[in-house]
Amino acid sequence: MPYRADGCLLSGLLRRALSMACVAAGVFAAAPVAATAPSTTPDYQSIIRTSQAAIGRPLADIPMRDSNGKAVRFSDFKGRPLLISLVYTGCFQACPVATQFLAEAVQVARKALGEDKFQVVSVGFNQPFDTPEAMAAFKRQNRIYLPGWHFLSPDPAQVDALTDNLGFVYEATPKGFDHVTQVTIVDADGVIYRQVYGENFDMPMLVQPLKELLSGQASREFTLENVWDKVILYCTVYDPFTGGYRVNYGLFFEIFAGLTTLGAIGWVVMREWRRSTRA
16 A cells, blocks of 8 residues: 555545545644554545435534633524634644645635625544634634634543544544545535545635535525525536636626527417417
8 A cells, every 4th residue: 555755545446535634743742633543554435434324414513612712602603605624733744735726726716606695614533632722823823714614622621522423534543633634615504515535625625515505505495596596506516727616797698598499489479379279
């Protein structure tokens, strides 16, 4: 099995799904973990099965505190899609890299879908060390200043319930934690919708599920605003040359032409029907 130079295990198609959060022994002494256990080769298929099994599961309403010490629960974020990323603050490689890339992806998604269409939380799973103060420091160190992004510290007694609920697999090692790197996408009703894996990923892997959720929300109530939102979402397409999203105005004309054609057909059918009833 191949290894990276940093000691993080890789395996075929799952190399981006699993990220070994490794720290140097000297640094680790200053960044304790809750427990240690002998490291073993991960069962990649089992890890992905566990993660995927969380899809369709309602979020457990775990008590947490934000980086200011304020009490918060997942239910406080209902009403809009939510992205959840689990990290630990003693990590000096995988978690910062994944968090910084997620920040780039969030900015791309918000530019495409709207600034306030979804929220983001990073949750520290290494308790009792990932305190609100530690999460605030992690936020500063990674220069995350985007609105609607919260750094949370769960109740230490609820960490297992949290990770089990999200399908998040991790293992304590002498150097930190080995853990799957995933972003969990949750719908506006608090139900897990999709898992996105890797320290980095193709933008559509994150944006497309968000588009689907927002389009579904726009369909719930028939208003002109919701119809317009749905049209904009439909016409927002990924541009692989720029790595971002743009509105394809050609689709507007296709939609208009289609509606015009349907309207003309309907008018002809109605006219012939009226003629036949008069006869």
